[in-house]
Amino acid sequence: xxxxxxxxxxxxxxxxxxxxxxxxxxxxxxxxxxxxxxxxxxxxxxxxxxxxxxxxxxxxxxxxxxxxxxxxxxxxxxxxxxxxxxxxxxxxxxxxxxxxxxxxxxxxxxxxxxxxxxxxxxxxxxxxxxxxxxxxxxxxxxxxxxxxxxxxxxxx
Numbered sequence: 001x002x003x004x005x006x007x008x009x010x011x012x013x014x015x016x017x018x019x020x021x022x023x024x025x026x027x028x029x030x031x032x033x034x035x036x037x038x039x040x041x042x043x044x045x046x047x048x049x050x051x052x053x054x055x056x057x058x059x060x061x062x063x064x065x066x067x068x069x070x071x072x073x074x075x076x077x078x079x080x081x082x083x084x085x086x087x088x089x090x091x092x093x094x095x096x097x098x099x100x101x102x103x104x105x106x107x108x109x110x111x112x113x114x115x116x117x118x119x120x121x122x123x124x125x126x127x128x129x130x131x132x133x134x135x136x137x138x139x140x141x142x143x144x145x146x147x148x149x150x151x152x153x154x155x156x
Contacts, residue, residue, distance in 0.1 A: 051134040054078055055146035058130045060108070062152045070118040072108060072128065080108040081133035084145050087123040098128075107133070120156045127151045
């Protein structure tokens, strides 16, 4: 009787195989979701062109006057939805959204000019980085900031 109580039984081979397959599938799903985070969602302009390529076609000019007015002119054929403002001071910088901090309106259309109040008294330099409006694969409107190299530097 004591021998029977001490005998241990293992997991059956069928159950062990099912557990291994389930574990493999779970690990594969975790790796897939993790890798999916590395890819950017493609945003295109309404004509189907990738918005990152359209950023190279953005042409604008900007100036800052002593009365605290930032004047921006869209010289190109690409409408500009908004601007990120990288405002630099000694030892650091702030990143501001021009639309949130002013009456920028619905953006800057082709050939348009806008003047917005902007307090740059604490800054040495500002960089205007254009933001374009496009659509994702689901047809939803999305904004895409261009690279800083496509921006305009203004020294205060």
